[in-house]
Amino acid sequence: MSIVAKSFPFSAATIAEFALAIGSFAIGTGEFAAMGFLPDVASAWQVTIPEAGRIISAYALGVVVGAPLIAVVGARLSRLRLLLVLMGLFAAGNLASAMATSFTGLVVLRFITALPHGAYFGVAALVAAGMAPPDGRARAIGRVMLGLTVATLVGTPVATWAGQTLGWRTAFGVVGSLGLLTVALVFVCVPRDQPRPGASPLRELGALREPQVWLTLAIGATGFGGMFAVFSYITPTLIEVSGIPQGGVPFVLCVFGAGMIAGNIVGPKLADRALLPTIAGLLAWNVVVLALFTVAARHPATSVVGVFLIGTGFAVVPTLQTRLMDVGKDAQTLAAALNHSAFNIANALGAWLGGVAIAAGFGWTSTGWVGVLLGLVGSCMFVISLLLDRKGRTGDDDTRPRQPTA
16 A cells, blocks of 8 residues: 555545656656757757757657666566656656756767656556556556646646746756656555566566557557647648647647547546447547548638647557557566557657658648548558457457456
C-alpha cells in the first residue's frame, strides 16, 4: 500500500493514478513545448531553425531507442523502483538541458532525456491497469494518459510562453522541476511492490517473438500517423487555407488539445466494454475525420471543428496500450513500453509523408489524404491481426485479456 493511502479519503488506485498522471503531464509538456520555442534555441546557438530542429529529432529517436532498451535492462526491478529511476532520469536530463554549454551537448542531452519516455508510460500503464478491475483497465490507463492530453492544452502553452519570454533554459528547468515533483509523488503515492518472479531481460525479449505484438505496433505506427501528417503542418494550413489569422492559431491548438482529452475519456470507456471492436471503430473514425478535414479546412469555422475531431483520434493510444498488455503475455513491460516507440515512428512517418505531398505540389490539405492512406494501412494491419487471432484460437486462448501482474 502507498504511504498516503491511509491518510486521504481516496482509494489507493486513485492516488497512484494521480501521481502517475503528473509524470505524464511533465513528459507531454517537455516533448511538445520545445517545438514552440525552437526559434529561441536557434537564436541562442546561432544556428538555423531547421538545424535547431535536431533537438526534436534527437528526442524522438531517444523515445524509440529507450523504450525497449530500458524495459529490458530494468526487467528485474520492481515497477515502483523502475518508475522512480525513469522519472529521475527524465528530470535530470531536462535540468541538464537547461544548463547546456553547447548546441551539440544540448542535442545529446535531449536524446538522453527521451530514453525513459516510452518505458515510463508503459510501466505506469501496467501499474494502473494492475490496480483496476478487469473491466476497468483501459479507463485506468486513460486516466494516466490524461496528464499527456492536459499537457497539450495547458502545460505546453505555458512552457512555450516561458521559453519565449523567460528563455528556453527556464522552460527546460520548469519541466525538470515537474519531473522531480513526480519522483516525490510516485515514491509517496504508488504502492510498494516486488520484482516479478522469474523476471529477466531474456523473458522480456520474448515479447518480440509474438507476431501480435509486432502487428499491434504496426497498427499504431501507421494508423496513428495520419494525425501527425495533418498536425505537423496545421499552422500553415490554418493560415493559408482556412484564413485564420496567425494570432488565432494558438486558440485552435487548444481546441486540438480539448479533442485529445475528449478522446482519451471516451475511448477507454468503450474499450473496457469491447476492446477489439473499439480499436476497429477508432481506426475507421480517424480515416473518416481526416478525409473530412480536406474539405472542412477551407472555412475557418469548420476547420476548427475538424481540428477538434482529429484530436479525438488520440483515443487509440490507451486502447492499443491495453491490447499490447493482452498480447505481450509474460513480457508485458517491454510490450507496453514499445507502444510509445510506435507512436513516435507514427510522428516521424506522418510528418515526412505529409511534407512529401506538400513538396510535390498537392497543397496543404493533401496531408489529410496522406492521413487517410496511413489510416487504411493501419486498418489492414488490424484485419491481419484479427485473422491471426482467429487462426490461432484454440481451447486455451492465449490472446484473452489478462490482468497485469502486480
